[in-house]
Amino acid sequence: MAIERQKVKEQDKIQRRTNFDAVESNLTEEQVKLEASRCLNCKNPRCVQGCPVNIQIPTFIQAIKENNLAKAGEIIRETSMLPSVCGRVCPQERQCEGNCVLGIKGEPVSIGALERYVGDNTKAEIPEIKPSGKKVAVVGSGCAGMTAASDLRKEGHEVVVFEALHELGGVLRYGIPPFRLPRKFLDREIENLKAMGVKFHTNVVVGKSVTLKQLKDEGFDAIFISSGAGLPKMLNIAGENLNGVFSANEFLTRVNLMHAGQPDSPTPLRVGEKAAVFGGGNVAMDAARTAVRVGFKEVFIIYRRTEKELPARLEEIRHAKEEGVIFKFLYAPKEIIGDNGYVKAVELEVMELGEPDESGRRSPVSTGKTEIIELDTVIVALGTGPNPIIQRSAIAEGLEIITDKRGYITVDEQTRCTNIDSVYAGGDVAPVGESNAINAMGAGKKAAKAINEKLGE
Secondary structure, three states: OOOOOOOOOOOOHHHHOOOOOOEOOOOHHHHHHHHOOOOOOOOOOOHHHHOOOOOOOHHHHHEEEEEOOOHHHHHOOOOOOHHHHHHHHHHHOOOOHHOHHHHHHOOOOOOHHHHHHHHHHHHOOHHHOOOOOEEEEEEEOHHHHHHHHHHHHOOEEEEEEEEOOOOOOOOOHHOOOOOOHHHHHHHHHHHHHHHOEEEEEEOOOOOOEEEEHHHHHHHOOOEEEOOOEEEEOOOOOOOOEEEEEEEEEHHHHHEEEOOOOOOOOOOOOOOOOOOEEEOOOOOHHHHHHHHHHOOOOOOEEEEOHHHHHOOHHHHHHHHHHHHHOOEEEEEEEEEEEEOOEEEEEEEEEEEEEEEEEEOOOEEEEEEEEEEEEEOOEEEOOOOOEOHHHHHHHHHHOOOOOOOOOOEOOOOOOOEHHHHHHHOEEEEHOOOOOOOOOOEEEEEEHHHHHHHHEEEEE
């Protein structure tokens, strides 16, 4: 308790508005040793219980204390092949760090920063793999897909990952900006999987390019669907079809994957003066901070509740404020106003908080008052739903996948098995609990475990 939690160095808040370089740097070697020394090595490690992939946190931190960084890397990679990713994008404050005993009376151990340091500064040992003679298809190369692919390959199965886009990484590539997740670390994690023998095919849309039935007919013994949730939820208000209205999915994909913020891009953005992002989650923060970097003079986050109810990570909210994003609380969009087919302004309803909704948060209700603000770009970050391509194509071939009323694939919570024999699903296409990278990885591990057990029978 006498040792203060070590803080990472951050890029200057003015300078970082102009670039996509990492906002946070790693802890120094000295800081890592100090931070590791804060760990109590609890006999009942609540931090491990809070980690969806059950990284043995006190054990890897103990290896750091013993000046054995390579061993720390081995311990983490026993359960997660993505330490450099998880150390940057996981909501540690609600999971491992949120369960740290030190956090009861002070600040928890900075587990995320330690994991990131270990991931960045150690090499993955490629295990010797004995072929099993079995073959597994993984649909999607995001968090769930890569995790499942790793665990399946370790058991000797031939693993083939099918990715719809032209680059690998799923939402880690097209959704999370490089100032939060530098691409060199994501690329390195993918190269480790390739070195293990995992095969990747890009530009393959399962449900269009190839169907589930065709994969079965081609001899795949099991299929894991982790295609994500690529169907954006929109506002359903007047003016939503105007030029200058984007879903956060489209906006972030165009900038992160297609480099639309650069002047020489073949598909450039039309950057105006003022942009508004509707939503209050991490994706909304990513979109707003990206809008700042591509050149919008003023960027607003418009949220229908108060700051207290914002679901985004506190760190992301702080960074957005530091970078000049303007927050407007207790406002909801009523109509997008256009001029010659382009966004000109938005009419907002002034809200107040009423009674709590089903989630326990107080529901916003209209006061009857409105306000108009001039804008030229609207970005909608209200979440996404499952893309129905795979489900529809399966139905057409007589393989009806059971989904819930929202279109998500229904799975067994422990095995991630669908109603179709040898077909499993996980991640945002079949969410169980909060939708984030580490929970998707947990789903990938559960599915891989169930598949390995089935194929080992």
